[in-house]
Amino acid sequence: MKIDTDVLKVIRSATVDGLTLRLNGTLDRKLYDRVNLALQAVGGTWNRYQRAHLFPFAAADAIAGLLATGEVITDVDRGYFPTPKPLVEQLLDLAELTAGCEVLEPSAGRGDIAKAAAARGAVVDCIELDTARAEHIRAGGYAREVTAADFFSVKMQRRYQRVIMNPPFADRQDIRHVQRALRFVQPGGLVVAVMYGSLPYRSDRKAKDFRARVREARGAITELPDDAFPGGVSTVVAVIPVREPAPPSLFNPQAPRPEDFTPRPAVAQ
Structure with a gap:
């Protein structure tokens, strides 16, 4: 998102001290809203008690790129839509969490799903x-591990009993993210994911293949109400079991043995 000149001028004149950025002077509401949007895009959160924007790391570093380029990437640009609390609870119910269940939330945003899962006794x-946003999650103290990285750069390992996720929607990234997430789950586990609402109706090969994979796993894709997300973003929720791999063929002595597929036992917490 290109930042208007008047917004850049306000941010340049702000007082920066450690994690804090204070705007100087009185702004009209429309100008403040545009300034606030730009600061939020680089990690700033308005704190009404301190009357300042607070950052999880040095505010000067946070706004350096913004001031240098005159641009920011907003949550909407990234296809990021925070998961509303009622939907979070619905996802956790569908995931059938039990105490000690190991859960991964990839593309975790500010950790809304992870925090609620931890409150139910999951190890997240x-x-x-x-x-x-990764620093925001760490500061919350509810996650066992927080990795600040692209989900597609993280080494895959079948470590988890559940993946619960609200992946990016932009450019149909949701299918790629969910397909990768399936490779992090032990047999017998579940992936529960919010996905873009056009998924059940699209006729492209990627969507067709994905729906076939869900059917084969005896999963389900369910449409969510229009008001599930603010702004009326159309969404569905996919629940996909991760099945035991098929046994090796009797006619292929090189095929993997059944014990090769034995999942790692859950570690007692």
């Missing part, structure tokens, strides 16, 4: 590309 790890 998070992956989040945006460093400011």
Whole structure:
């Protein structure tokens, strides 16, 4: 998103001290809203008690790129839509969590799903590309591990009993993210994912193949109400079991043995 000149002028004149950025002077509401949007895009959160924007790391570093380029990447640009609390609870119910269940939330945003899963007794790890949001999750103290990285750069390992996720929607990234997530789950586990609402109706090969994979796993894709997300973003929720691999063929002595597929036992917490 290109930042208007008047917004850049306000941010340049702000007082920066450690994690804090204070705007100087009185702004009209429309100008403040545009300034606030730009600061939020680089990790700033308005704190009404301190009357300042607070950052999870040095505010000067957070706004350096913004001031140098005159651009920011907003949550909407990234296809990031925070998961509303009622939907979070619905996802956790569908995941059938039990105490000690190991859960991954990739593309975790600010960790809304992870925090609620931990409150139900799950052991939660998070992956989040945006460093400011990853720091926000770490500061919350509810995640066992927080990895600040692109989900597609993280080594795959069948470590988890559940993946619960709200992946990016932009450019149909949701299918790629969910397909990768399936490779992090032990046989007998589940992937529960919010996905873009056009998924059940699209006729492209990627969507067709994905729906076939869900059917084969005896999963389900269910449409969510229009008001599930603010702004009326159309969404569905996919619940996909991860089945035991098929036994090796009797006619192929090189095929993997059944014990090769034995999942790692859950570690007692």
